[in-house]
Amino acid sequence: MQPVLNINDVRCVEVALTREGVSVSELMHRAGYAAAQEVLELGDVDNVVVLTGLGNNGGDGWVAAEALHGRGVNVKVVCPIEPDGLSGDLARQVAQSAVRAGVSTLVGPPRDELESLLETADVVLDCMLGTGFHGEVRAPFDIWIECVNACGARVVSVDVPSGLSGQTGHAASACVVADMTVTMLSLKPGLLADDGRDVCGAIVVAPLAEQTERLVVDADPVAWRTDLSDYLEVTAPRSAAVDKFSRGSVLVVGGSRRFPGAAIMAARAAARMGAGYVTLAMPASAAGVAQAHLLEIPVVALPEDADGVITSDARDVVLKLAERSSAVLVGPGMRVSGGTCALVSALLGSSTPLVIDADGLNCLARLTNGELPEFPEVTRRTAPLILTPHRGELGRLVGATTPVPDSLVSQLEAARKVVWSDGGSELVVVTKSNATACVGVERAVLPKPGPAALATAGSGDVLSGMMAAALAMHRDEDPDLALLAAYVCEVHGYAGSLAAERVGSHAVMAGDLINVIGLAADAVDEHAAFPEGPDEG
Incomplete structure (x- = not known):
């Protein structure tokens, strides 16, 4: 690095x-x-x-x-x-x-x-x-x-x-x-x-x-920029002795009647990243739409309110699903309500590795009145927790009186407020922008940023699904969480480059990223193992 x-x-x-x-x-x-x-x-x-x-x-x-x-x-x-x-x-x-x-x-x-x-x-x-x-x-x-x-x-x-x-x-x-x-x-x-x-x-x-x-x-660097070889520590070893359960299972909780697509994309991305089994739990009125798009992924219908938003009645169902999962993602397309806030709070109290994204982060901001660093007990847990805010969401997490981060250094400062108040190695904040930082309690890791093609709606939902899959696949290990998150960001960035080559730099949509996640992961893994290219001799 x-x-x-x-x-x-x-x-x-x-x-x-x-x-x-x-x-x-x-x-x-x-x-x-x-x-x-x-x-x-x-x-x-x-x-x-x-x-x-x-x-x-x-x-x-x-x-x-x-x-x-x-x-x-x-x-x-x-x-x-x-x-x-x-x-x-x-x-x-x-x-x-x-x-x-x-x-x-x-x-x-x-x-x-x-x-x-x-x-x-x-x-x-x-x-x-x-x-x-x-x-x-x-x-x-x-x-x-x-x-x-x-x-x-x-x-x-x-x-x-x-x-x-x-x-x-x-x-x-x-x-x-x-x-x-x-x-x-x-x-x-x-x-x-x-x-x-x-x-x-x-x-x-x-x-x-x-x-x-x-x-x-x-001098205590403010961050560390990764080289591809650094990811050897967290790349999954190749083995034929696997089945769909040993590759990890992911539960995605999110979506709403108005925004079903975000959770659908996150679930597909988790599967493309390598999770052996993915389940999507979402409001009943959106479940049929999701199932039509997800032939390989089961969809669980959850109780909803009149607006098609998950209610607190879904708590017990979701927690039972979480217990059987290797990792959980909550937030994409979920909207913010009393019910969804209760669901985020319940999942934080679970013992399953957790990724919180999008409206899950907005629920977290609401639960802490926009002052997450003042409530470290909310995020302190024994299992891994990854938060994936963009600059606006990060600003909402650290306080309405704090300006929204407008630079990499202000992203790092805001993320460290959250991480250092928690104080545990189980928490990483992946602060997203044109340059992304994966901030843990010991260090901040900077993956090489992806192309401008990633600046498209749904790109963050894809990343969160990939992040949950990575947690699931490493569930029996104790990886460097910040480095693992940076690896996922690197694969996401490479997927953006591959998608841009296929459809053009201005035409990339989030679905295009999903379709090349596997190729991107293979390429990053290969370059990590052979930085100068494989020896032809």
Whole structure:
């Protein structure tokens, strides 16, 4: 796994490195050399334009420019002021060194001159604004960014694309769209979510020092980004000695007369994920519709009210079904009422592994008055519990007075309020958005996000069914729950890619995901076992 550090923690690592004998000057030189090396490895690089700012990020650019010049590359540095006028001692020194070495400079050019220069570039090295940037981009960098994005050269950003917040992943105004981002010391959360997903391109981490790995871990990463090989711990072993019961059984409780489809899709997804036996329990008026769609899955009709919503009279039936199941999913399409809230509360009190999604989460918010962290006894149980909220549902769980999470870091903060108040290893919050985090009490795991094709109605219902199946198949084990949840998210994301290949990126519907879950799981398992591909020899 790759550690992800908040920006403030990255600065702490830099301070720690200096205490271990790696000076700030040495760090800047190593950062510049790392950026220069990545530029050279792009190939066919004769002309490079380096855009520098006023701080240490600009200093990295001056070092890179001198290194490229030394390798025979035609380099020109564009800077907002004369190198001798830089206020930072270190940035000024490396700029003066580059000028003495023969690096050509262009100071404060008008727009047309900059555009003409960029037309000649094979690569643009973006060193304007670093990890300390936040807010809106000011002149002249707003104009420079527009020019960079309009040119045809390959763009490499140093540490973070200029204009992007490395912490939140938001770009308030102009932002460089890079083909590659060479980030220093560790991944930052803003590179992995929201606008960061669109503007970073390929991300390369430059550690800069042999002590970095240890110091980054000591800094207590805010999250860990998975590699496929990490999932070997939770992939199901292949065996022919199985039957439908040994593969685990899933009970899906949900649906309503108005929304039968969500529970139907969740049940189908659980079966496609590998559960040997799936049962769907839903309101009586919707049961016939469900059975028509689910030839392989039995449907149990539950008591309902006049609106076709499950009532509290279903409690005993559902609990008996849960006792015979390896895992339960509650919530998809269920709606929120006194009866459904009672049902969620009863299932929380059961001893069966449980996934709560959609209206099940909204029932949980209602049961706790939107302050779930204040009621840890509600979620504290001996069996695994996975909550799968999107940002809006997560906001409702942690309090009406708390803003809805709008970034990966705020998702992590909100999820940790829930997990840490509970304090048990049996609870994981899978906070969903364009980047998903699986947050447990010990660590947060970030699966690689799926494609934009997943942004479609019902996609979350599919994921929740898959999650319940994974719990069922691992019922006799004690898996790392956060890692298991991340594995399911990874398969879900891969299913999105396969579905997009089949029907087009804008045409994917949730049902398309269900049909390729098996292929996606096989592919993830194979890549986890053979990261570089199977040995042909």
